[in-house]
Each structure stands twice: as structure tokens, then as C-alpha cells.
Amino acid sequence: MAAVSKGEGGGDMAQFIAAMPKAEYHVHLEGTLEAEMKFALARRNEVKLPYADVAAMKRSYVFHDLPTFLKVYYEGMNVLLREQDFYDLCYAYLAKAHASNVIYAEMFFDPQQHIDRGVPIADVIGGITRARAAAQADMGIESQLILCFMRDLTASNAMNALDAALPYKEQLVGVGLDSDEKDNPPSKFAAHFAKARDAGLRITAHCDVNQKDSLEHIRQALIDIGVERIDHGGNILQSPELVALARQRNIAFTVCPSFSGKIVVDGKPVDVVRAMLDQGLKVTINSDDPAYMGSKYLTEVIIDTQARSGLTKAELVRISRNAFDAAWVAPDRRDRFQAKLDAFARKWAVAT
Ligand code: ADE
Ligand code: ZN
Numbered sequence: 001m002a003a004v005s006k007g008e009g010g011g012d013m014a015q016f017i018a019a020m021p022k023a024e025y026h027v028h029l030e031g032t033l034e035a036e037m038k039f040a041l042a043r044r045n046e047v048k049l050p051y052a053d054v055a056a057m058k059r060s061y062v063f064h065d066l067p068t069f070l071k072v073y074y075e076g077m078n079v080l081l082r083e084q085d086f087y088d089l090c091y092a093y094l095a096k097a098h099a100s101n102v103i104y105a106e107m108f109f110d111p112q113q114h115i116d117r118g119v120p121i122a123d124v125i126g127g128i129t130r131a132r133a134a135a136q137a138d139m140g141i142e143s144q145l146i147l148c149f150m151r152d153l154t155a156s157n158a159m160n161a162l163d164a165a166l167p168y169k170e171q172l173v174g175v176g177l178d179s180d181e182k183d184n185p186p187s188k189f190a191a192h193f194a195k196a197r198d199a200g201l202r203i204t205a206h207c208d209v210n211q212k213d214s215l216e217h218i219r220q221a222l223i224d225i226g227v228e229r230i231d232h233g234g235n236i237l238q239s240p241e242l243v244a245l246a247r248q249r250n251i252a253f254t255v256c257p258s259f260s261g262k263i264v265v266d267g268k269p270v271d272v273v274r275a276m277l278d279q280g281l282k283v284t285i286n287s288d289d290p291a292y293m294g295s296k297y298l299t300e301v302i303i304d305t306q307a308r309s310g311l312t313k314a315e316l317v318r319i320s321r322n323a324f325d326a327a328w329v330a331p332d333r334r335d336r337f338q339a340k341l342d343a344f345a346r347k348w349a350v351a352t
Pocket of ligand 1: 031073180206208259288
């Protein structure tokens with residue numbers, strides 16, 4: 001298990017974090033495809049993998065930037081071919097999230113990558129939807145689904161995916177923007193976001209950390225597109241004006257410390273979670289692509305982050321409260337989540 005701070009809260013911090021009711025909004029379902037499942041699906045679907053075994057595959061998970069990560073991430077998806085594969089993928093993630101005491105998740109998926117390989121969108125969304133229902137029935141975990149536009153493909157490719165998915169919009173809660181950010185600003189997808197919003201979908205966008213034009217992309221996402229959340233978004237700390245705007249609009253940041261811990265402000269390294277908390281931004285902690293990041297799911301990610309960012313128990317409860325606040329659900333459902341967190345905080349005598 002990860003290092004546990006012996007400071008505030010002493011040695012029970014890991015138990016506290018494990019038991020805390022959580023929500024997660026920045027997790028790519030395809031990024032939860034563990035090497036073991038890749039081999040099982042490859043066997044089932046008669047797909048040949050370029051690695052002898054699970055250990056060799058995991059040894060190949062070495063990334064030094066977003067494009068090198070994305071190459072491995074997209075290659076991994078080749079084993080996902082049938083409705084049952086998407087069911088298995090989503091159910092396995094929800095079981096792991098449930099084990100982390102995640103009571104509510106909003107999960108990303110990348111339909112373009114599947115459609116372009118000839119997988120019908122009905123099978124992708126159908127398998128995921130069936131798994132969501134089964135996981136809720138079996139474990140009580142609630143979830144929704146966010147369709148991501150792949151920003152490094154053409155605008156028309158993304159529009160085709162949106163049009164293909166809109167007949168299934170009842171199974172979606174929102175749209176997002178992911179993949180390689182370089183020279184792919186949010187403005188490229190203005191028409192897509194507008195169409196999705198008109199269809200009743202909510203809006204978020206990745207602004208990955210330390211990319212070319214990071215701050216301009218955050219500005220476009222907030223001002224030109226009008227996103228409700230930003231996924232990652234740490235570079236906002238380099239702009240007091242944008243920080244003020246995000247605070248005023250109550251924008252939630254889905255930070256993934258496994259992927260994007262530090263940025264530089266005025267020549268000094270800054271811890272994103274710590275600085276966002278201190279500046280009154282609505283920060284949440286998420287796992288992103290856990291199968292590619294040491295198989296750390298939300299409890300372990302938060303344990304690592306608590307130690308790295310020096311988080312107190314009250315701050316951890318605040319981060320979980322931020323997440324429930326940002327849920328794309330009706331107010332009574334949100335209140336139900338918050339009530340579980342309140343009961344937890346009372347049990348642990350954490351003043352919030
Ligand atoms: N696709 C999967 N994970 C991603 C990330 N962290 N940033 C951009 N695209 C992604
Ligand atoms: Zn992401």
C-alpha cells in the first residue's frame with residue numbers, strides 16, 4: 001500500500017480514506033482495461049497481442065508524455081469488439097470503484113476509436129449501459145456515462161460519432177473532450193458542444209497539464225465553450241483572472257494526481273491539489289486511466305495524494321463534498337450522497 005502520512009490523523013488515515021464515501025468523474029473506461037483482461041478478451045475474440053504475457057505487456061507501460069501514453073492506450077482497445085466486452089470492462093471498473101467506496105461515478109468513453117474499428121455504437125453504449133444497471137443492482141453503485149470527442153481526430157469524425165450516439169442520449173449524461181491536446185483547442189469543437197447542449201447533455205473538457213497553449217485552452221473552455229467542469233486544468237493556477245472566473249462560476253476540476261501532480265507558477269513548482277484547495281477552487285481527485293497507472297484505483301490514488309499534498313481529514317471530506325456537489329444529478333440524489341458523507345464525517349468526528 002502507498003505511504004501514509006503519520007501527521008494529522010496518525011496511522012488511521014488509510015482506513016479513513018478507504019471508508020470515505022466518494023464520487024469519481026475523471027475515469028476513462030478504456031483506461032481501466034487491465035492487462036489481464038486484455039489477454040482474456042484477446043483469447044475470446046481471437047486477437048493477437050504483441051506481448052508474450054501480462055508481465056511483458058505491463059513492462060511496456062512506460063510513458064513520458066501524453067502522446068506516448070495515448071499510443072499504448074489506443075492500441076490496448078483493439079481487443080474490445082463485442083457488446084459483452086464493453087459490459088465486462090465497465091462491470092469490472094464499477095466493482096473496483098465500489099471496493100474504493102465510490103458510490104457514484106461518471107465515466108468517460110471514446111466512441112470514435114470504436115466506431116473507426118467497425119464496432120457499432122449500439123454495442124458500445126449497450127454493453128456499458130447493461131453493466132451500469134447490473135452493478136447498481138448487485139452493489140448499489142450508481143453511475144452515468146460521458147461521451148468524449150477525440151480532439152486529435154477531425155471535427156467531422158467527432159460530429160459523426162455525436163450523431164451516431166444521439167439516438168442513445170438517454171444513456172448519456174454529458175460530453176467531454178480528450179486525447180492529444182497539441183494544436184487541438186476546444187474551439188475546434190464549438191459546434192459539437194453546442195449540439196450536445198441543445199440535446200440536453202452536460203459539458204466538460206480536458207485541459208491536460210503543461211500542454212502547448214494550456215492557458216488559452218482553459219480560457220476557451222471556460223469562456224468560449226462554457227464548460228461546467230474542467231478535467232485536469234492545473235495550469236489555471238498560472239492565471240489569477242481565470243482562477244477568479246472559475247471560482248465565481250463554481251467550476252469543478254477533476255484532477256488526476258497520478259497523471260498531473262505539479263505545475264510551475266512564477267518559477268516555483270506547485271502542487272495542484274494543495275494550491276487549488278488553498279485558492280478556493282472546487283477540486284476533486286480522480287484516477288484517470290488506472291490500468292496504465294500502476295492499477296491504482298480511487299482509494300489508493302487518494303492515499304498517495306494525501307501524503308503528497310499534505311491533506312487533513314477535513315480537507316479530504318471537503319474534496320469528497322466538492323465531488324458530490326458537482327454530480328450531474330437531480331438535487332435530491334445529490335443530497336442523498338451528501339448525507340452519506342455527513343454521516344461518515346460525524347462518525348469520524350471530523351468538523352466540516
Ligand atoms: N485519454 C485517456 N486519458 C486521457 C488524458 N488524461 N488526457 C487526454 N486524453 C486521455
Ligand atoms: Zn483523462
